[in-house]
Amino acid sequence: MQSETAVIRRRDLFSLIGAMAGSAAMYHAMMSLGFASESTYKGPVRLEGDPNGASVLILGAGLAGMTAALELRKAGYKVQILEFNNRAGGRNWTLRGGDTFAELGGYKQTCEFDRGLYINPGPWRIPYHHRALLDYCKRLGVALEPFIQLNHNAYLHASRAFGGQPQKIRAIKADFQGQVSELLAKATQQGGLDETVSKEDQEILLQALRSWGALDSDYRYNANLVSAEFRGYAREPGGGLSPEPLPSDPVTLSDLLRSRVWRYLQNFARYSFQTTMFQPVGGMDMIGKAFAREVTDLIRYNAKVTQIRQNDRGVTVSYVDTTSPATVLHATADWCICTIPLSILSQISIDVGSRMQAAIDAVSYAGSVKIGLQFKRRFWEEDEAIYGGITYTDLPIRQIAYPNDGFNRAGRGVLLGAYLFETANAYEFTAMTPKERVASAVEFGSLIHPQYKQEFENGVAVAWHRVPFTLGCSGEWSDEGRAKHYRNLCQIDGRIVLAGEHASDLPAWQEGAILSSLDAIARLHERVVKT
Amino acid sequence: MKANLIVLRAGAALLAFLPAATGFAQDSAAMRPTFSSDYRFVEMTGEELFANVCQGCHMPDASGAVGAGAYPSLIANRNLATSSYAVHLVVNGRRGMPAFGDMMTDGQVAAVVNYLRTHFDNSYTDVVTATEVRGARR
Secondary structure, eight states: OOOHHHHHHHHHHHHHHHHHHHHHHHHHHHHHTTTSSOOOSSSSSOOSSSSOOEEEEEEEOOOOHHHHHHHHHTTTTTTEEEEESSSSSSSOOOEEETOOOEESSSSEEEOOOTTTEOOOOOOOOOTOOOOHHHHHHHHHOOEEEEEEEOOOEEEEOOSSGGGGOOOOOHHHHHHHHHHHHHHHHHHHHTTTTTTSOOOOHHHHHHHHHHHHHHTTTTSSOSSSHHHHHHHHHEEOSSTTOOOOEEEEOOHHHHHHHHOGGGGGGGGGGSGGOOEEEEEEETTTTTHHHHHHHHHGGEEEEEESEEEEEOSSSSSSEEEEEEEEEEEEEEESSSSEEEOOHHHHHHHSSEEOOOOHEEEEEEEEOOEEEEEEESSSOOOHTTTTTTOOOEEEESSSEEEEEESSHHHHHSOOEEEEEEEESSSHHHHHHHOHHHHHHHHHHHHHHHTTTTTTTHHHHEEEEGGGOOTTTTTSSSOOOHHHHHHHHHHHSSOOOTTTTOOOOGGSSSSSSSSHHHHHHHHHHHHHHHHHOOO | HHHHHHHHHHHGGGGGGGGHHHTOOOOGGSOOOOOOOOSSOOOOOHHIIIIIIIIIHHHHTTOOOESSSSEEOOOTTTGSSSSOOOOOOHHOTTBBBBOTTTTTHHHHHHHHHHHTTTTTOOOOOOOHHHHHHHHHHO
């Protein structure tokens, strides 16, 4: 005889646990049964207990630093922030018309985009499972809109395949599914799977392959109106007496494999990039600005940290005002949360133990380049019906990303004309002048969109190794480096704790910066209220 | 005499004359951008590697740059006296310097280190070999 609990539905079980033991118990029960959020974020941090007037000095007014400032002040700490730039936000940054930016080496650019147009040189998309960042957006009133990662009508492009012609993502995806399905159906029908799949399951498998791969009744992937509904038509369905729809010709398996465009399909499958993704309305820096509104009275701008000292009584940080660097200034506090990127912190004298110092010195910073291009008209929409999303290519520009706002509007538009991350090309573009980068992006992009040459107006290029406040894009951990150094980097060393994307398992993501900060302040607060 | 020149060249006042003085002509093939097709660099000579990789941070005249942190000047740089130190830095990275060991062959690392040690007012005549670079890989 079955017991009562064995047949109870899981949802009922959760409400039962919730009612009897409270929400925390329900959460743990859901986690153990594979439900609930994968995020480690458990809602707004609760720092209970009195810090007794303790003071905290935060280095860096990026998302990690401002998260710490906002929460610690709320918990009763005396907080001050030193920030190198003359603005808050750090890598949370948007370039608009009129903005100027000087990179290392003295190359200065002025963004000439039209009103309302922008690029995000740093982070540009937010996965739905980045719960901490989304929660702060909600609490701080930052409006979000969809970020389109997969647009079936954007392109996959290989310079030495298909005569250099870009292919619709829709067609490549359908053809890959269709050709693989046909192959697997053939293997099934020829008995190739007899040892691993039961006869009954083979029947279901064939049905599934036909449904998923758009196969015909003979389990072939052919040009017909069924496959056309997946990969697109040679002549689209119309109305009245207009000509009847015509199917398009699938790419052969061999052409598909040798083109290697299949390697881009994972950009639509990986957890980090799955729908739904978001972007702030009006630019990514809306987040940094919203944080800054909360803590701006705590921030000292133009402060370049030169030395970090600690003893058993407190922390003293030396810094100079970058507008008058001759005078060394000092800031003191009981505790210090340092969010300075390791590429810079490793060059600053800091009183920490040898293990943390070794960790600070060990992390390379990724090369990355983004180039924004303004065009006279939104030709990708007008001529090619591409509304948002990303084209992937093996050209040195690697990606062309279309704006996810202002759809179907007349007038100018801005494309992300290149996005390089951790490749040889990222270094090669960094080594160029901003003007050369923009010119190259236009040259390469015109191989995908011939309209470029006619419609291009102006551009800006940000190479992260030349950005004065980071000297690189993000912490680039190797597996060995992480195994050896990560925990040492995250420990509280006396009165100093580090935070930022580099001190997280989500490097280069804003969520990593916030989760790192929340974890650091929770541990720090525990220590403060206990002593 | 040599020492005086080094001091002067490192001074900001003379920077404008540097390209001519150190002999990197703008029409040199190595100065034109090269684009690799994959994770690894296709540039093979020290000159090409410097112009397409190193100068991104160390700048076209190798004078380095200063922001919140700094990229060191490679002009008359005494740290280049010991070739193994430069090889180690290029291969394994350290602090602001990324590790290029996976992106360059032993021959490429040797080429760029040899180039640096014989240009920008560095004149170290002992040559680094690819075999020595292999020894620096961890």
